[in-house]
Amino acid sequence: MSATTPHPRLAEAFERHRAGDLAAAEQAYRAVLAERGEDADALNGLAGLSLVQRRPNQALALLRRALAQRPESAVIWSNLARAALGSGRSEDAARAAQRACELGGDTVDDLLLLGNALRDLDRTDESEAAFERAAQKAPGQLAPAYNLAISHLTAGQHERALRELKALTARFPAQPAVRHSLANALAAVGRHAEALVEYRATTEQSPGFVAAWTNYALTCLEVGELDEAAAALDHALDLRPGEPVAVAAAGVLAQREGDAARIAQLFDVDRVIVAGELPLPAQVPDRQAWHDAIEAEILALPHLRRDLASKTTRDGRQSGNLAAIGHGALGAFVAALRETLAARIDAHASRQHGVDPVLVAPPPARWHLNLWATVLDPAGHQDPHLHPSGWLSGVYYLRAAASPDDRAGWIEFGAPPTVLQGDTPPTVHALQPREGELVTFPSYLYHRTVPHRGDGLRISLAFDVVPLPA
Structure with a gap:
């Protein structure tokens, strides 16, 4: 069998992968590698499984092996960017996403990967340019416009982000993440009463949204609504015990209320x-x-x-x-x-x-x-x-x-x-x-x-x- 001919078990692996049967997909991918050696498709497939399982370092190793076999594959470079982002390697992610864009013709997904990597690096102008290109390619899609607004929010362009997020919330009212980001933008510019309204709406729409409960509590702390903050933190910590931002907010609340027992638990040097x-x-x-x-x-x-x-x-x-x-x-x-x-x-x-x-x-x-x-x-x-x-x-x-x-x-x-x-x-x-x-x-x-x-x-x-x- 030619090394360039797809291995017959790859179709099985892909089908199992699409169906969510990860164990069977892994077995099929590994069977291909056992017979053929370094097969780029099988390595890329295994890396995809690792990404689903949140094993980005394992995915990186597999994708580098795949690129050694197929260095001009935009798909493999794109997955490498995802894996690098997942492991905190923003510089590597930006390089990989840029290469994917060059080889794949600036797909929306690759531009979003590039924009997110550049945003992590605080390369604000370049990040915005990537998101702008994505938005031009997909003017009706949420992801490019939303990421552009978040980029503005992260860069401290609060009023601009606020305008964009208000428009997106009106267009996509069923998306709690958009409403939550609108609340964050309102809080960032000191419009706390409006922010609290949006946080409440977000938590009603998505009761399991831990970050929304936590940021709701933090805004309540800012304006002195301690009882409301305590109730929001109870929800957040019930959903995810030990969540760092929620625990930090619980510590702030304990200090504000003089809760000596909780202060001792959180701040005992x-x-x-x-x-x-x-x-x-x-x-x-x-x-x-x-x-x-x-x-x-x-x-x-x-x-x-x-x-x-x-x-x-x-x-x-x-x-x-x-x-x-x-x-x-x-x-x-x-x-x-x-x-x-x-x-x-x-x-x-x-x-x-x-x-x-x-x-x-x-x-x-x-x-x-x-x-x-x-x-x-x-x-x-x-x-x-x-x-x-x-x-x-x-x-x-x-x-x-x-x-x-x-x-x-x-x-x-x-x-x-x-x-x-x-x-x-x-x-x-x-x-x-x-x-x-x-x-x-x-x-x-x-x-x-x-x-x-x-x-x-x-x-x-x-x-x-x-x-x-x-």
Whole structure:
């Protein structure tokens, strides 16, 4: 049988795949590979199964093998972009989506992939251009217009996004995601009463929409409607116990209401924060020399970008996802971090005993790593934020630039953004960064950095442990 002739079991695999019989489809794809070796269609099909099962790293490996056999396939490049987006590799996703567009003639799906990857990279103008091209190709479709509006919202163009989302809500009233985004846009421009109306309508239309309940609660907290916030959070946490944004909002509510028991559960420093030196890899004899090498690699990164609109870094630069790096000093750090995180996950899980079950998500059996570098200039800092996609988050310090006297350069935990704070000062714990130290904490925990002083840079590597389905 010619290597270019489709294997007879591929038709069976495709049919099983379309029918949703994933186990049978996988068996058929693997039978093709066992007989033929590197078959691009079978590899692409297996990668599609991995994407459905939310195994993006496995999909990436399969798709790279498929591209080695068929480098001019727009479909395979498109799937590679999806897999890269799913694993947080936005730079790789943008390159793959661009190649898919070049080979496939700018399909709407590929333009949407490209726009989403570029939006993740804060390449706002290019992202908007991709969505505009998609909208021109499919003027009656929701997805291009909706993504364009979300791109404007993410970039801080709130009034423009608001006009677009109002029009889309009128055109597509049965789409709760559109109404939810309209509510978010209204909240972003301070039109809280209107936002609450849209959040209520969204939750009535889609009672299982966790993010709508959570954002409803956050807006209630902003305007002081604490009882309404509590009811919305009850819904969110019943639907998804331990959801990071909902737990963070529950912490804000506890601080506003003086709920000492819940404050203790969420903000007990000895329970929720673990700090300790990251063990040196066996091949690294000297930590300072290793730090110097990592710093040089970070500062040479082509995607180290300044003051991104969608990030909380101020007077500083931030990289894309570094978790896939497998070489050099950064590669050694990634390997050491992955090894240490297994123990840290266990340590944090063991500290959850006695905590209200709705506030606790179980430790992930499977997870992927998002890792990025942050380089702060003098007076640079991070605004209060949390990490909504993670189960566990953390930071490793290469250059601490922290003053022991006035907390300049320190990291502070527990204080939400000012708009969420009430009359009572929030419970705050400050930690002085130390070079070589790995600090981990639950992803729901609001944190910020105090502006640092001096002439040097403050350089750190932050990360999220992002759960995947078992």
